[in-house]
Amino acid sequence: MTNTLLKIRARLTRWLVPASLKPLSSKFGFDRGTPIDRYWIEKFLNQNSSLIRGRTLEITDAKYTKKFGGERVTRSDVLDINPKNKKANIHGDLRSLSQIKSGTYDCIILTHVLGLIDDFSAAAAECFRILKPGGALLFTSSCLGPILNEKVYWRFTPHSVKYIFGKYFKSKNMVIETFGNVLAGQAFWLGMAQEDLNPSQLSHNDPRFPVIVTMRAVK
Numbered sequence: 237m238t239n240t241l242l243k244i245r246a247r248l249t250r251w252l253v254p255a256s257l258k259p260l261s262s263k264f265g266f267d268r269g270t271p272i273d274r275y276w277i278e279k280f281l282n283q284n285s286s287l288i289r290g291r292t293l294e295i296t297d298a299k300y301t302k303k304f305g306g307e308r309v310t311r312s313d314v315l316d317i318n319p320k321n322k323k324a325n326i327h328g329d330l331r332s333l334s335q336i337k338s339g340t341y342d343c344i345i346l347t348h349v350l351g352l353i354d355d356f357s358a359a360a361a362e363c364f365r366i367l368k369p370g371g372a373l374l375f376t377s378s379c380l381g382p383i384l385n386e387k388v389y390w391r392f393t394p395h396s397v398k399y400i401f402g403k404y405f406k407s408k409n410m411v412i413e414t415f416g417n418v419l420a421g422q423a424f425w426l427g428m429a430q431e432d433l434n435p436s437q438l439s440h441n442d443p444r445f446p447v448i449v450t451m452r453a454v455k
């Protein structure tokens with residue numbers, strides 16, 4: 237390419253790519269609408285909703301248990317390490333849940349929590365232990381994203397998820413996928429919301445540019 241063409245391309249690129257050093261939102265897009273990563277989290281939970289049944293455990297609140305489990309759920313527990321969280325009926329640490337008996341749950345919904353836990357290995361072992369045989373772990377985590385208010389230790393990839401949980405679950409019982417694409421990934425960084433994109437921009441899946449990683453694992 238000649239120098240002139242390179243210069244024209246650089247000008248066009250500067251015009252196309254946002255030049256601001258400030259994000260559009262510092263709240264994952266909550267102040268503009270619904271955060272982009274929630275589109276894929278909910279898509280994954282919807283695809284696996286038949287596994288949300290019986291006795292369930294979710295972290296922070298029971299939002300997804302109610303939305304995707306509905307009538308199938310017979311008892312819903314909410315866990316949080318934060319003692320101030322009134323929505324939680326179990327205050328405890330996923331790294332060591334001695335107050336929960338082995339084989340208690342039919343389903344654990346673990347969305348976007350593992351990256352906040354220093355000893356993710358201990359948390360993975362506890363999830364496996366407290367699941368009933370035949371119970372399911374529905375897991376999501378960020379592959380990329382801004383670090384805004386919580387202490388983030390880790391980002392995960394399909395290989396790291398397989399490595400961490402493969403110590404406990406049989407590989408034939410694990411389905412690991414990613415969601416995202418280059419455009420939606422940039423939009424997520426920038427703080428855009430789902431409402432800023434059109435459905436095809438959100439639903440297009442390019443495994444080379446994942447934003448979240450998901451796993452369905454059955455004990």
Ligand SMILES: C[S@@+](CC[C@H](N)C(=O)[O-])C[C@H]1O[C@@H](n2cnc3c(N)ncnc32)[C@H](O)[C@@H]1O
Nearest residue numbers: 295296316317318328329330347348349352353
């Ligand atoms: C970003 S929220 C994610 C969970 C939420 N259900 C969601 O989908 O967004 C992270 C939650 O994990 C909790 N948490 C962090 N470390 C924990 C641990 N070791 N054990 C239990 N809960 C923990 C935090 O207090 C917070 O409520």
